Amino acid sequence: MKVIIADDHPVVRQGLRQMLAVEQDLTVVGEARNGQEVVELSRRVPWEVAVLDYNMPGKNGLELIKELRQRYPGRAVLILSMYPEDRYAVRALKAGAAGYLTKESAPEELVSAIRKVAGGGRYVTPTLGEKLALELEDNRGKPLHETLSDREYQVMWMIASGKTVRQIADELFLSPNTVSTHRTRILRKMNMKSNAELMHYAIAHHLVD
């Protein structure tokens, strides 16, 4: 598979080259340092997959994806970005990218992503997949935490952040009794039995960090 790589940082390009060099079926056919060079390179050499940094000098990531997709509809653009998925991945995929990886991803992940998109597939990381699935679910019905009142939501958040009833009571200027009542109601509304369950839910739904 012929791959072009683009990143404005020599260290990253070098790392990528090394990483891909050990794979028998992958060949790096060209490198570019910015959007303009990507466009020129894409004309000059035959390629199947372009691995691009999301923001290089010159053209912004989305524009570049769109341009490449328009000129070479059959080929794949894979984004390798410094930015976390939750902010950029969906936009990149919508613009026509075949996949979005952050630079923290394990090298094996990148290699398997390249193979997958070269075959015309799309590559979505498990985390992103989960997020997209949650969005679908959220669209179908109200997620459980939306059934809580504002105050209950706040108390739920505090429990999920690991605070005790006492701490919550102090911070919210409420009596511990009131907080306990809130907690009982929250658990009932969300159909849960313990704080641990609540924490798990909050983390899965990105309600807490």
Place this chain on the structure above:
Amino acid sequence: MSDAATATLQPSPEMTDAAAFAAVEPLAEAAPQAKILLVDDEPKSLFALQELLSGLGQNLMIAQSGEEALRLALKNDFAVILLDVRMPGIDGFETARLIRGRERSRLTPIIFLTAEADQMNQVFRGYEVGAVDYLQKPVIPEILKSKVSVFVDLHRKSERLKESEDKLRRLAAHLISVREEERAHIAREIHDELGQVLTGLKMEVTWLAKRLREKPLIEKTDSMCKLIDTTVQTVRKIATGLRPEMLDDMGLIAAVGWQAKEFQKRTGIRCRTKLPPEVKLDIDVSTTMFRIFQEILTNVARHSRATRVDMELAIAEDKVALEVIDNGVGIADSDLNGKKSLGLLGMHERALLFGGEVKITGTPGHGTRVSVSIPLRQRS
């Protein structure tokens, strides 16, 4: 600048207030001459007044009639006007009334001069139209000089105050924009340079790991990789904290939406957003709006005890408007202008820089509402 320094009896060339402000430069620091207007229909009296006051070293202007005095008062800010009461045409009182009637000279001090024996009713007439003093001819030189000096001094002080107010405002504006630039710069450096080097480093370590066969060594490279990942995350957090990159590459609307989500995630205070479809806005206006929004949220988290925030961002042809309402304790009027409200002052100043405004109203027990509006110069 040369105009301000020219000392003549002629009115200096027209200079609007705005132009005068714009022209205030450190050069003007040396106390400029104050302008004093002498009005008398008799050339001899004018000459005498000029002689008397020339020792003060100020810019003396003369007028031989009420009309001429009015014309000069339209174009100049006088420290004080000496006005003869009895003149053909418009007399001194009428002239004073007209001068005081105009915005620019509304507060200009006037000293009436009269040759007549002191008539109390005249004195009162004079004070009615806004005179501040009254002198009888022939004037006693020392008294005239000392009275005029007092007004010159007063005028100079208020000018200086106005100037320093203006300078402070411009300094604040400068600091805001410098800080913003610096933050953006540091964020970019940290994120791009440091972040990319770390990425490269990780790739090198991974390359190394693939060639290792001994378990303890592989464990070492694994932990190195994890360390690098954490560092990358920290770098990203610092960079985003300094200046969210989304503001630059996705624009205000996406950035505000992201900030609202972050806020909810960080504080547990529900934040409902109503956002318009994404459009590209002027980056400086976007930054201003974004920073004001952040400041509002900081205040909500710190002081409001709210459990909910509702925000709406609206974009019209000519302005961008933000409204943030919380359900907390409500800001007290005393807090709006208190010494501790520097954050609020900062919001006002930021908005003012772009001709916008911030309105804050609190209802005790029913939350606080902040409305921000900033005009858009031109859609780009």
